[in-house]
Amino acid sequence: MKGAILLLLFCFALDSAAGVGLARGLYCGYEDCYDVIGISRDNFTKPELSKLYRKLARVYHPDRVKDKSKVEESEVIFRLITTAYETLKDDETRKYYDYYLDHPEERYYNYYQYYRMAAPKVDVRYVIVGTILFISTIQYLSAVQKHSEALSYANTQPKFRNQAMEIARERGLLEFDPKTGKIKKKQKTGVDPDKIISSIIEENINVSGGYKPASLKNTLLWVIITSPLYFPQWAMKRGSLAYRQYKDLELTHEDKVYLIRRNLDMSADQFEALDADEVKEYFELKLWIPEAYTEYKKKKEVEEKERLASSGRYKQYKRFMRRNAGSSISFLEE
Secondary structure (H helix, E strand, C coil): CHHHHHHHHHHHHHHHHHHCCCCCCCCCCCCCHHHHHCCCCCCCCHHHHHHHHHHHHHHHCHHHCCCHHHHHHHHHHHHHHHHHHHHHHCHHHHHHHHHHHHCCCCHHHHHHHHHHHHCCCCCHHHHHHHHHHHHHHHHHHHHHHHHHHHHHHHHCCHHHHHHHHHHHHHHCCCCECCCCCCECCCCCCCCCHHHHHHHHHHHHCCCCHHHCCCCHHHCHHHHHHHHHHHHHHHHHHHHHHHHHHHCCCCCCHHHHHHHHHHHHCCCHHHHHCCCHHHHHHHHHCCCCCHHHHHHHHHHHHHHHHHHHHCCHHHHHHHHHHHHCCCCCCCCCCC
């Protein structure tokens, strides 16, 4: 058994050794690019390379071959000459090719460098601009969809529909049944009552937070464009806040809002969407102070646990866990 393993290892070593050398899929294949052009590696110069390439092109270019039976052969030779010329004329490519000639045993590294150099080179600036435009487009379209969903939801709520009907009545946009007070299904003007109500809701409803109307100002592109203008202001505000905190001075209203938002992990849009009473409560609790926020957080966690404890499903889960204490569920039988 041991002898068989040694024999296999020996055969593998022979096969690996046979694979070291010029590779068919790299550069000039089994040919040396320097030999193809007929130039010395030690005395290489670009002017000499160009001179020899033009000389070979006059002989082997398919358009120069008069004998039609040798056109196909000349195409293969000329393709090899062109590959050798393209490899050697570029300094970086020639550097990796020289390394490939000197270290043929590093097959994987040579393959990597070859295909990396052969890949089309793209200006990174175009990639960055394209990425920014793509992200900004997704942000804008997402905002359009969310706002549309918010309006659709508002159209189903009796509160908003009743307010819209009163506005339509005041403006004389719709006809109402004098007996029932409801909108007549058939309007003399031929308008669709639902469309009128929807347009009034869209006109008057205040949708804020994550569902506010789409705007280019809420995209990454706008942030980057305006950053030279707003970043100094932002840095000055944060610097002023840090100074007031360090000197234990009275904080401004804007400072307190920023600290409350940061403690609650809210964006500016989310904070603006809060009810006035909720914002008032945050200020009364002084949640911009770390100790006050920690106490508030603990209180909320206790309330959440109490709410879960009173939940029917949570009680059922606790009973199940008590009945099955020490048991486990598994897909595999042990």
